[in-house]
Amino acid sequence: MPVTPESHALPPVPPQALASPRDPDALARLAQQARADLARLNFPPPNWVPPATGPDGAGVLDVLVAGGGMCGQTAAYALLREGVANLRVIDRAARGDEGPWGTYARMLTLRSPKHLTGPDLGVPSLTFRAWYEAQHGVAGWNALHKIGRLDWRDYLLWVRETVGLRVENGVALQSVEDQDGLLRVHLSSAVGAETVWTRKLVLALGREGSGAPRWPEFRSLRRDDPLAAARVFHSADAIDFEALRGKRVGVLGAGASAFDNAACALEAGATVDLFARRAFLPQVNKSKWTSFAGFFRGFASLDDARRWRFYTYIFDEQVPPPWETVRRCDAHSGFTLRLGTPWKDVRPQADAVVVATPQGEERFDAVIFGTGFDVDLLDRPELARYLPYVDTWAHHVDAGEAARNPEAARFPYLGEGFELLSTDAAHRQALARMHLFNWGSTMSHGALAGDIPGLAIGAGRLAQSIARDLFVADADTHWERLQALEEPELLPTKWYVPPGER
Numbered sequence: 128m129p130v131t132p133e134s135h136a137l138p139p140v141p142p143q144a145l146a147s148p149r150d151p152d153a154l155a156r157l158a159q160q161a162r163a164d165l166a167r168l169n170f171p172p173p174n175w176v177p178p179a180t181g182p183d184g185a186g187v188l189d190v191l192v193a194g195g196g197m198c199g200q201t202a203a204y205a206l207l208r209e210g211v212a213n214l215r216v217i218d219r220a221a222r223g224d225e226g227p228w229g230t231y232a233r234m235l236t237l238r239s240p241k242h243l244t245g246p247d248l249g250v251p252s253l254t255f256r257a258w259y260e261a262q263h264g265v266a267g268w269n270a271l272h273k274i275g276r277l278d279w280r281d282y283l284l285w286v287r288e289t290v291g292l293r294v295e296n297g298v299a300l301q302s303v304e305d306q307d308g309l310l311r312v313h314l315s316s317a318v319g320a321e322t323v324w325t326r327k328l329v330l331a332l333g334r335e336g337s338g339a340p341r342w343p344e345f346r347s348l349r350r351d352d353p354l355a356a357a358r359v360f361h362s363a364d365a366i367d368f369e370a371l372r373g374k375r376v377g378v379l380g381a382g383a384s385a386f387d388n389a390a391c392a393l394e395a396g397a398t399v400d401l402f403a404r405r406a407f408l409p410q411v412n413k414s415k416w417t418s419f420a421g422f423f424r425g426f427a428s429l430d431d432a433r434r435w436r437f438y439t440y441i442f443d444e445q446v447p448p449p450w451e452t453v454r455r456c457d458a459h460s461g462f463t464l465r466l467g468t469p470w471k472d473v474r475p476q477a478d479a480v481v482v483a484t485p486q487g488e489e490r491f492d493a494v495i496f497g498t499g500f501d502v503d504l505l506d507r508p509e510l511a512r513y514l515p516y517v518d519t520w521a522h523h524v525d526a527g528e529a530a531r532n533p534e535a536a537r538f539p540y541l542g543e544g545f546e547l548l549s550t551d552a553a554h555r556q557a558l559a560r561m562h563l564f565n566w567g568s569t570m571s572h573g574a575l576a577g578d579i580p581g582l583a584i585g586a587g588r589l590a591q592s593i594a595r596d597l598f599v600a601d602a603d604t605h606w607e608r609l610q611a612l613e614e615p616e617l618l619p620t621k622w623y624v625p626p627g628e629r
Contacts, residue, residue: 140451143275147278161252164251171291177605181311185324195220198564198582200283200292200294202329202564204287207290217294219297221297228277229280231362234387237279239273241271242256245579247583255278255282299314301314304512305554310327327560330509330565340501341496347472348474348475354475360496368395371492372395373396374493376397379495380403381445382445382448382497383449384497385401385495390456393456399456399462412446413444423584432524435524438535469485479492480493501534502566513549517550520535520538521537535570
């Protein structure tokens with residue numbers, strides 16, 4: 128029986144806020160405590176990786192982390208904890224704009240429950256709860272419904288500074304090539320082009336870092352159409368919502384980003400029609416079930432058929448928008464939800480966007496695609512020379528399954544340390560030096576690189592794998608170091624024997 132207002136009284140929406148007031152002095156005291164806790168854990172340990180020199184005589188990084196958002200900074204922090212200190216972390220965005228939190232994410236609060244941990248890597252004084260309680264007390268924490276989006280951004284920046292992790296902002300990864308057993312990486316920034324050598328490359332390029340925003344294909348819509356430039360948007364675009372005041376906006380999609388953008392337009396004073404081809408919204412977030420240690424630690428060890436079965440089912444079920452976000456839209460009289468109404472065509476005009484549906488044509492002042500991101504490495508220019516050789520899940524399931532689940536089939540098929548695998552022996556070593564640490568790793572490892580619940584396990588797995596690879600590659604050098612060790616334990620006793628007399 129459908130739920131109606133008469134049969135079910137809706138609960139009140141708990142208070143939500145983008146950000147809470149800051150207390151810099153409290154945060155400084157907490158940072159001091161966290162650094163003391165880290166020192167008790169012997170952080171940072173000494174760097175143990177032997178130095179290397181590139182073909183041109185320049186120094187070689189052990190790891191370059193491309194992306195300084197939540198996943199990139201947590202991966203780098205995990206590497207530092209493993210004693211891999213010769214690394215750089217770069218991000219093309221300005222400080223504070225890494226990841227979606229301060230840019231195209233438009234929810235008020237995170238989807239995740241407030242108690243989840245991840246970027247702290249198990250250090251209590253680095254948790255979000257410690258950060259929040261330091262400023263607002265235990266009572267404030269108890270009253271908090273969910274984490275404000277900008278609070279989460281500022282918390283991540285505080286963790287980065289507290290653990291001593293430097294992120295080079297305004298530096299973009301342009302391309303990669305392999306030479307002499309190393310990766311030659313080309314970077315760009317405001318000061319010009321730069322080439323660096325690295326033994327490992329971590330691709331923590333965010334949700335879009337395994338593909339690109341998903342733009343639906345319509346007969347009358349071209350991405351480069353000048354008429355579309357100011358009227359047709361993807362939810363990942365920069366959108367001036369204030370310019371939509373008094374306008375009629377159409378939104379396509381049934382997920383969280385569609386409702387988030389609809390809410391922002393409504394709050395700016397627009398009227399919004401949100402369209403979905405489904406007869407009803409997704410009802411259960413099946414991915415929440417995966418948030419336990421057994422799944423996070425065991426999923427990657429399943430056979431391919433079981434891994435495929437788990438995640439194609441989760442993808443097919445889809446993720447419902449959070450109930451708070453739906454209520455955020457429903458609170459506006461100018462909001463209309465149009466279920467069972469797909470878009471057949473989108474036609475930009477000089478003064479409107481015409482949307483064709485099975486019921487006829489409708490005119491909007493602007494439309495927004497809340498359609499998420501594709502996973503398709505062919506959209507990643509940084510890896511252009513290797514893309515024909517990257518192994519994908521399409522090679523590990525039968526053709527019928529791949530055809531029924533085309534996006535899942537495009538996910539890269541990764542090794543146990545998130546490394547890219549090759550379908551061609553000539554590129555195997557080069558791709559094994561590149562580790563994909565974002566949403567594109569989900570089919571192979573589960574949601575360990577993008578969603579908060581599995582982040583700590585994912586970052587630990589990545590860092591331990593890279594540490595293992597670096598040690599194995601230098602095993603002969605470490606053998607020489609072992610033999611050369613001369614720290615005589617018995618020197619302060621009468622039983623000491625000099626090396627020449629042993």
